[in-house]
Amino acid sequence: MKPILFAVLLGAASLVAQPPKPSNPLGDAPAVAESGRLLYNRSCTSCHGPDGGEGARGPALDFAGRRYFRVSEAAIFDVIKNGIPGTAMPASGLADNDAWRVVAFIRNIRATASDLVVPGEEQNGMAVFTGVGGCSRCHMIRGQGGVLGPDLSSIGAQASLNRLRDALTKERSIPNGYRPVTVTTLKGEIFTGVARNSDAFSLQLLEESSKLRLFDLSEVRSAVFSKQSLMPHGYDKSLSKTQFQDLLAMLSRQTRTKVKATLQGENEVGR
Amino acid sequence: MTVCGIFRAMTLRGIFTAACLTAALTAQVTDRQLHEANSANWLTYNGSYDSRRHSALKQVNVSTVDSLVAKWVFHVPNATALQTVPIVADGVMYVTQPNEVYAVDARTGRQIWEYHRVPARQKGPNRGVAIWRDKVYFTTPDAFLVALNAASGNVVWEAKLAEASDGYWSPAAPMIVNGKVIAGSAPGDHGLNGFLDAYDATTGERLWRFNPIPKPGEPGSETWAGESWKAGGGNTWLTGSYDPDLNLLYWGIGNPAPDFNGDVRKGDNLYTESVVALDPDTGRLKWYFQFTPHDLMDWDAVEIPVLVDATYEGKPRKLMAHADRNGFYYLLDRATGKFLHGSPFVKQLNWASGLTAAGRPILVPGVEPTLMGTKVCPAAIGAANWMSPAFSPDTGLFYVVAQEGCGIANKSTETFRPGGFQYRATGDVEVRDDTWKVYVRALDLTTGKLMWEQERIGSTGFGGGLLSTAGGLLFSGELNGEFVALEAKNGKALWHFYTGQRITASPITYAVNGRQFVAIAAGSDIMSFGLLK
Numbered sequence: 087m088k089p090i091l092f093a094v095l096l097g098a099a100s101l102v103a104q105p106p107k108p109s110n111p112l113g114d115a116p117a118v119a120e121s122g123r124l125l126y127n128r129s130c131t132s133c134h135g136p137d138g139g140e141g142a143r144g145p146a147l148d149f150a151g152r153r154y155f156r157v158s159e160a161a162i163f164d165v166i167k168n169g170i171p172g173t174a175m176p177a178s179g180l181a182d183n184d185a186w187r188v189v190a191f192i193r194n195i196r197a198t199a200s201d202l203v204v205p206g207e208e209q210n211g212m213a214v215f216t217g218v219g220g221c222s223r224c225h226m227i228r229g230q231g232g233v234l235g236p237d238l239s240s241i242g243a244q245a246s247l248n249r250l251r252d253a254l255t256k257e258r259s260i261p262n263g264y265r266p267v268t269v270t271t272l273k274g275e276i277f278t279g280v281a282r283n284s285d286a287f288s289l290q291l292l293e294e295s296s297k298l299r300l301f302d303l304s305e306v307r308s309a310v311f312s313k314q315s316l317m318p319h320g321y322d323k324s325l326s327k328t329q330f331q332d333l334l335a336m337l338s339r340q341t342r343t344k345v346k347a348t349l350q351g352e353n354e355v356g357r
Numbered sequence: 358m359t360v361c362g363i364f365r366a367m368t369l370r371g372i373f374t375a376a377c378l379t380a381a382l383t384a385q386v387t388d389r390q391l392h393e394a395n396s397a398n399w400l401t402y403n404g405s406y407d408s409r410r411h412s413a414l415k416q417v418n419v420s421t422v423d424s425l426v427a428k429w430v431f432h433v434p435n436a437t438a439l440q441t442v443p444i445v446a447d448g449v450m451y452v453t454q455p456n457e458v459y460a461v462d463a464r465t466g467r468q469i470w471e472y473h474r475v476p477a478r479q480k481g482p483n484r485g486v487a488i489w490r491d492k493v494y495f496t497t498p499d500a501f502l503v504a505l506n507a508a509s510g511n512v513v514w515e516a517k518l519a520e521a522s523d524g525y526w527s528p529a530a531p532m533i534v535n536g537k538v539i540a541g542s543a544p545g546d547h548g549l550n551g552f553l554d555a556y557d558a559t560t561g562e563r564l565w566r567f568n569p570i571p572k573p574g575e576p577g578s579e580t581w582a583g584e585s586w587k588a589g590g591g592n593t594w595l596t597g598s599y600d601p602d603l604n605l606l607y608w609g610i611g612n613p614a615p616d617f618n619g620d621v622r623k624g625d626n627l628y629t630e631s632v633v634a635l636d637p638d639t640g641r642l643k644w645y646f647q648f649t650p651h652d653l654m655d656w657d658a659v660e661i662p663v664l665v666d667a668t669y670e671g672k673p674r675k676l677m678a679h680a681d682r683n684g685f686y687y688l689l690d691r692a693t694g695k696f697l698h699g700s701p702f703v704k705q706l707n708w709a710s711g712l713t714a715a716g717r718p719i720l721v722p723g724v725e726p727t728l729m730g731t732k733v734c735p736a737a738i739g740a741a742n743w744m745s746p747a748f749s750p751d752t753g754l755f756y757v758v759a760q761e762g763c764g765i766a767n768k769s770t771e772t773f774r775p776g777g778f779q780y781r782a783t784g785d786v787e788v789r790d791d792t793w794k795v796y797v798r799a800l801d802l803t804t805g806k807l808m809w810e811q812e813r814i815g816s817t818g819f820g821g822g823l824l825s826t827a828g829g830l831l832f833s834g835e836l837n838g839e840f841v842a843l844e845a846k847n848g849k850a851l852w853h854f855y856t857g858q859r860i861t862a863s864p865i866t867y868a869v870n871g872r873q874f875v876a877i878a879a880g881s882d883i884m885s886f887g888l889l890k
Contacts, residue, residue, distance in 0.1 A: 226511045298508050
């Protein structure tokens, strides 16, 4: 296991450098994280939001794409035990074991979907993806499917479970490169798709048919952008509960590129 | 289909019809397009299967080149010395650096997509993609061949070429022949035996493998003493050429290992330092020609084989021209491999006094790496290297970037260690005195006679390769950062643009909606040029 090796290496290095970094003695099993969640919701939500979201007086602790200052188990443990001097973040007074439970919870909500055990049938999920869900019209998994939306072959290793759920159920802001656009040329031809890129002089449009249309805007009468993503977002309603869960499970296991993006700040010691 | 005939528009001298409003990628680069030598696209590493790097585009020509101006710059993040040759298909340009591919709008330089390989093994350079139908193909520092969807950059399939942990990787742009992706290996300097592979371009399934180092019992194995074939080298780190009529694939093979000490590998060491002609359907060897038997100077014979049909000794012949790293310019019959002509294209050449009637070098005794060091010319870096040559059917001249210079070459008794370690048994120290110079040289195709030369003043090394156009121009990227247009018939410098970065890549040309562009990678940027109006 990596943590053990790490400790051994640090042990050797400690002759010259920092003391060894402790890691969670309780481990990171779902049950430990769940007990941590209960403790957290009891002790921390006066400032942070419930389940690790943003609160009135404290920042979000979950996987929200923000840069965490404290990422390692040891650094989070340190914050819970000692607080952050000079800020509103207090020392919690939790016993060591309870503090470690909360550490497991915070690490868990920052995990990517593939780090978690998401219940559901992967094969059925794939059938939903290519069948009733209609996902493969716009998304590719392992070389099969459309190109309008992002390739989902590694989505389990890139996105948190919450992000996956939100993508399927909520209207979100449209990421760069996926803004829907309708272009009308001076000649009156009309093209629709997503704008992979654009500026005041040119626009690079990708059609659902996989055709790229590259416009010099001097040849274009109008380029009308839509504020609504092409990604449909009512799948919790349009799919059955099982279909939805199977789909989530399948997506969580898409890890073609197995290396998970390291969180910014990973391996850094706290401030 | 709203795609306009870009090539047709060009032959109408750039008349831009109303039907040609948009540049559209049909997502279909066909076999036929790959077979057409000249078009507004630049579809293969050297522009066409015959690797002439000669374009029929002539909007930019001897009289208009004055008003050639920079149109856009695409910065490749974290790049240093790009060697990528851009591929352009219907207005979309594909460029690479190790582990990364970018698709950009060839008219504006604006990015369409990018692909990053994760994890990214640090090894370079990468020289570009190949394109076929709706996919682009490239090879990686961890020795994979990756197929990407050309419109989105999504990975369609990956095929493992070899074990990266053994030390293998691949820098060359692959080549597509009849629905097969041809891809090779590096490096030969680690004692790793090379290969040339063909993969099904649709599925990624491996169809054949050619082993440049024959195994015991196979023809050629008698040219390797003892067990030396096991760590024999012979890699395929550049792109080759193809003759559709003869249905022959030509590929240059790299150096034998260890590079500088041949004592452990007595014999000619086939098929290192050779060009091999293969049947692209089976990978079977049809003929070979070895430029440097039993090479001791790391003179990889991977330099591009240029295919030209011309009259030779009164008869029309299918020729192959090749300027080798060893300092000789060769002319072969590419149907049979027969040696026709060879002559030095550098003045500083002391290791051979000439070539025999069969093309074998006549060695000068003692001019080889020694324990104490011996002066050998050309230096190990060679008289030519990977920077592409060009041939113009209009001038009949073969253009090559030629390095004049010598090295003090040493050998040692280093032994092979598995695991990707260097296995060179030493090298040479370049003699960087005032004879160390780089030139663009124009050789008469059939006689190899020097017709003109232009010194790359201020360059201390090769720099980039060459591009010839029907506009009577020869484009040349210099290591010192100058991008230059020479008059193809006499070498006169007609235009130059200082890119501010070292150029180590070969230029290309293409057209979008009837307007010609000339592009090159310079340092960390891709730059594209066109006429002011």
